[in-house]
Amino acid sequence: MKYVEEFRDPSKAHALLAAIARAADAIGASAENPIRIMEICGGHTHAIFRYGLDKLVHEGVEFIHGPGCPVCVLPMTRVDEAVEIARRPGVIFTSFGDAMRVPGSKGSLLQAKAGGADVRTVYSPLDALELARRNPDKEVVFFGLGFETTTPSTALTIQVAAREQIPNFTIFCNHITVPPPIKALLDDPYMQLDGFVGPGHVSMVIGIHPYDFIARDYGKPLVVAGFEPLDLLQSVLMVLEQIRTGRAEIENQYARVVPEHGNPVSIAAMADVYEERPSFEWRGLGEIDASGLRIRDKYLAYDAETKFGIGYAASTGRTPVPEPEGCACGKVMTGRMKPTACPQFGRGCTPDTPLGALMVSSEGACAAYWTYGGARLAAE
Amino acid sequence: MCLGIPGQITAITDAARQMGLADVSGVKREVSLACVADRPLEDLVGEWVLIHVGFAMAVIDADEAARTLEALRALGEAQEALDQMAEGDRALAGGQA
Numbered sequence: 497m498k499y500v501e502e503f504r505d506p507s508k509a510h511a512l513l514a515a516i517a518r519a520a521d522a523i524g525a526s527a528e529n530p531i532r533i534m535e536i537c538g539g540h541t542h543a544i545f546r547y548g549l550d551k552l553v554h555e556g557v558e559f560i561h562g563p564g565c566p567v568c569v570l571p572m573t574r575v576d577e578a579v580e581i582a583r584r585p586g587v588i589f590t591s592f593g594d595a596m597r598v599p600g601s602k603g604s605l606l607q608a609k610a611g612g613a614d615v616r617t618v619y620s621p622l623d624a625l626e627l628a629r630r631n632p633d634k635e636v637v638f639f640g641l642g643f644e645t646t647t648p649s650t651a652l653t654i655q656v657a658a659r660e661q662i663p664n665f666t667i668f669c670n671h672i673t674v675p676p677p678i679k680a681l682l683d684d685p686y687m688q689l690d691g692f693v694g695p696g697h698v699s700m701v702i703g704i705h706p707y708d709f710i711a712r713d714y715g716k717p718l719v720v721a722g723f724e725p726l727d728l729l730q731s732v733l734m735v736l737e738q739i740r741t742g743r744a745e746i747e748n749q750y751a752r753v754v755p756e757h758g759n760p761v762s763i764a765a766m767a768d769v770y771e772e773r774p775s776f777e778w779r780g781l782g783e784i785d786a787s788g789l790r791i792r793d794k795y796l797a798y799d800a801e802t803k804f805g806i807g808y809a810a811s812t813g814r815t816p817v818p819e820p821e822g823c824a825c826g827k828v829m830t831g832r833m834k835p836t837a838c839p840q841f842g843r844g845c846t847p848d849t850p851l852g853a854l855m856v857s858s859e860g861a862c863a864a865y866w867t868y869g870g871a872r873l874a875a876e
Numbered sequence: 877m878c879l880g881i882p883g884q885i886t887a888i889t890d891a892a893r894q895m896g897l898a899d900v901s902g903v904k905r906e907v908s909l910a911c912v913a914d915r916p917l918e919d920l921v922g923e924w925v926l927i928h929v930g931f932a933m934a935v936i937d938a939d940e941a942a943r944t945l946e947a948l949r950a951l952g953e954a955q956e957a958l959d960q961m962a963e964g965d966r967a968l969a970g971g972q973a
């Protein structure tokens with residue numbers, strides 16, 4: 497247990513691990529017949545690897561890494577569309593740093609920039625809006641992506657742009673929502689999940705009730721968790737205790753940050769600016785019903801797809817680009833394959849030369865495997 | 877980008893726009909206070925908030941801020957957020973970051 501001493505409170509960690517072991521034993525979980533718990537959020541995936549939690553917990557508990565890294569689920573087609581916009585004359589294309597290296601079929605945004613496109617990394621959509629104010633002769637486009645943690649930020653930015661009537665600012669909207677892919681995974685007959693560790697900061701925005709269907713309709717427990725290793729262990733224990741006592745509930749381990757009903761200003765801004773798309777494409781998961789957001793008609797002046805006639809607004813329709821040859825991102829994303837089982841892992845695909853998006857972001861399962869010991873595994 | 881980073885509000889910079897200055901691990905950054913403006917803005921000065929891509933999303937206590945920062949540091953995500961703030965500043969300065 498070499499990592500436990502790094503915890504803020506090692507004795508607490510030991511106690512939690514012992515309690516997890518007792519609960520797992522009581523359920524009859526074993527390495528052959530494990531309890532499979534999916535952590536939805538990429539931040540949790542990262543923390544699990546950083547602290548080796550998957551190795552520390554009872555062998556009857558298996559972590560399945562969920563689709564909760566927005567950069568990782570961005571399909572190639574959308575990256576291609578972003579690159580297409582960025583290459584238009586007079587465009588300043590702005591993006592969070594995470595999305596810059598995601599490979600599309602014709603390269604990444606970073607490569608588009610090397611090829612002469614004006615692509616800039618910004619920290620906040622407000623920075624992009626400021627660029628638009630300062631460059632009235634340019635079209636500033638912001639690559640809006642992320643789950644409900646970042647969706648309010650672009651919604652609020654569009655509201656500001658509309659209030660100030662800034663004409664040269666649009667958002668290329670790729671926002672997605674957490675509950676629909678969970679439903680898609682639960683509906684998948686090949687997925688066997690026993691419970692979930694729910695995202696902390698997404699839940700801070702939306703509250704805990706959007707997950708109610710998981711307990712009510714599917715009979716699975718979900719515990720919203722914080723990011724400290726102790727939070728994660730505590731949450732795993734709470735999931736196991738629900739299973740042991742035959743309950744399926746939505747519980748909140750992270751109540752010190754996550755209010756039951758979320759953040760009202762954010763929820764109102766999202767509802768004002770965005771509406772559900774009939775469906776949206778996810779890398780590795782395909783089109784999922786009502787899983788993506790688009791800009792409502794009243795703010796259409798701020799929609800890059802409409803302004804540039806690209807993507808879901810293209811008159812010619814969209815042709816999804818297939819994943820690269822030999823890439824197992826889809827299987828890894830749905831928990832069917834461990835990253836190390838991908839034939840490209842550590843060969844064609846490393847963090848420096850990512851083939852799939854799961855290798856790009858520190859929250860992607862493949863990058864996490866690589867950073868915390870995967871390089872060694874690949875060499876074996 | 878998915879994990880918020882704690883910062884302490886040090887001043888209100890533009891009350892009409894609900895903007896304030898936050899100290900994020902020693903880096904000063906203007907953030908939107910719209911999502912935490914359930915109280916008079918001045919009352920936010922001195923408070924710790926969780927900041928996502930330039931927006932304060934929740935008021936947290938000092939102990940929670942310290943613990944979150946420690947967890948983010950361990951993951952390397954605190955540095956990532958600070959780097960991205962610096963990159964954003966460069967983009968605004970006109971140069972291509």
Ligand code: SF4
Pocket residue numbers: 822823824825826828835838839840841842845851852853854855862
């Ligand atoms: S190793 Fe690379 S190609 Fe294989 S699943 Fe991971 S990201 Fe995709």
